[in-house]
Amino acid sequence: MIRRILVYIVDNFRWIGWLMILGAVLIVLPYMVRTYQVEVLILLLIDIILVVSFRLITTTGGWSLAHVPMMGCGAYATALLTAGLGVPFWISLPLSGLAAAVMAFILSYPLARTTGFAFFVASFAAGDSLRLCWTRFKTPFGGHKGLTNIPVPEFFSSVDLSAPIPYYYLALVITALCLLIMFRLDRSRIGHTFKAISMNADLSRSLGINVTFYKMLAFTIGSFFAGVAGVLLAHRLWAVVPAQFGFVTTLYLLVWVVFGGTRTFHGPILGVVVLTFLSELLKPLFEWVPMIFGTIIILTLIFFPEGLEGLGHRFTPWLDRQRFAAGDEPRH
Amino acid sequence: MALLQLKNLGKDFGRLVAVNRIDLTVEPGEIRGLIGPNGSGKTTIFNLITGFIPPSRGSVFFQGEDITDLPPHAVARRGLARTFQLTTLFKEMTALENVVMACHLHLRVGLWRQFWRTARTRRREKAVEFRAMELLEFMGMAERANELAGELPHGHQCALGISNALATNPKMILLDEPVGGMNPTETAQTMDRIRRLRDLGITVLLVEHDMKAVMSTCDRITCINFGNKIAEGTARDVCSSQDVIEAYLGGTSGVCSL
Secondary structure, rough: HHHHHHHHHHOHHHHHHHHHHHHHHHHHHHHHOOHHHHHHOOOOHHHHHHHHHHHHHHHHOOOOHHHHHHHHHHHHHHHHHHHHHHHOOOHHHHHHHHHHHHHHHHHHHHHHOOOOOHHHHHHHHHHHHHHHHHOOOHHHHHHHOOEEEOOEEEOOOOOOOOOOOHHHHHHHHHHHHHHHHHHHHHHHHHHHHHHHHHHHHHEEEOOOOOHHHHHHHHHHHHHHHHHHHHHHHHHHOOOEEEEHOOHHHHHHHHHHHHHOOOOOOOHHHHHHHHHHHHHHHHHHHHHHHHHHHHHHHHHHHOOOOOOOOHHHHHHHHHHHHHHHHHHOOOOO | OEEEEEEEEEEEEOOEEEEEEEEEEEEEOOOOEOOOOOOOOOOHHHHHHHOOOOOOEEEEEEEOEEOOOOHHHHHHHOOEEOOOOOOOOOOOOHHHHHHHHHOOHHHHHOHHHHOOOHHHHHHHHHHHHHHHHHHHHHHHOOOHHOOOOHHHOOHHHHHHHHHHHOOOOOOEEEEEEOOOOOOHHHHHHHHHHHHHHHHHOOEEEEEOOOOOHHHHOOOOEEEOOOOOOEEEOOOOHHHHHHHHHHHHHOOOOOOOOO
């Protein structure tokens, strides 16, 4: 067992090396930036969970517009559990994820039977009706004003999780864990089956794959992680309001994902990271940000429809030529 | 006992009767041909048998079990595989990955174990890969195992489609135009492999337009037109049937130039 682990580490040394460097950067990062920027990083981590779990659902072929409301499910669940019932954060975290998953499971029963455009519209309707429930029902969801007084997660008394930097580490650990699980899933046979379904649903059926079941599975698991993201969001903002989970947020999610690409695991992460940095850079041009994002999305769809992740492939021939010109062998 | 039995099977699309009332019995170990002019309802019959579309009337029995209302994946699990008319593959996967995916059914590993990829799961995955390679060899595709399915030449795509169907370990296989668009050499090779399938104990029902291939391979042939069965029997019987000749050529001359 130990030998196998060692062999694995040696075989994947470069990959693990890069990951360790990235980890180190992420650990020192909050001390290198201003407090406000730490808050941005926390939200970025939450958004990373959101886009990666969104991609998980897209691997079966459907773009769910109910994903942001699913995040809302997690946020509302934890608000009700911790602020309402006094459940500790650490128990509420998985429970609220599960609440989103259960809601998703129920919705997925009809949703998984739709494809393409119908899925788009149906998931939007399902998600938005959820959001309307939170607006309309004053009890227990608090209507337009939402729920407040969501407690700070408790940890050892020496660590104050209401401060940005400790919360950043909390979010970092949970994000890393979520990504690890989803990466594992993506590379497992379950993930391969999801991709097979999106490539050709009829063929998958004829080979004995229960397409509806796997679509429901992807939707449920993806929503679980969206719920977890919602929990992290709710405990950072100490409040949840229905407006947070409206269509504008969904649009941002779509922009991140289109910009990054959905074919690879890292594509959507790349998209959300680059665009978050960009919108921070453009902070002084506040009014222009939506217009700039709109332009970016149109240009992306025209010039590199595969998203950022596709750029690597696109430049490979060019790089090869440069190497060739420099007298090296082209890379294959 | 008949392996596959269609009783009074029919399908209407609105007011169009695609398949009227078909009775068909396929015995184990048989190679059965299903022929008919374009639009006569052959592919619809395939879709009805495999549960892709629900029939308007009648029923389908496989090994004595009523499978009329089963969804496609459940039909596949009972050992009834099919291929599709236009090459239907996982185009962005390699040939080997295609067949490995098609072996899905045999993995018999729970979701949880698939997620953790325990040693046992990995062993099974290795075994599945080995089996997939065997199937590719059987279909004469071994040297192309690592090419992307979408980039294979047409003949190989068809062969890969059959490999995929075989990977479900079927008792019976429905082939929808297995030699469509192939050159004569490829056709001969494919028909030879279909005969070898029969020798492996797999019953075959095939739809094909290449009359020469059908006549030389099938034990029995069923001819349909406008959703009705118009002839059934050996190649010779079907060829000499006046109804068949009329259906194909409007009654001018013989269909079969063997």
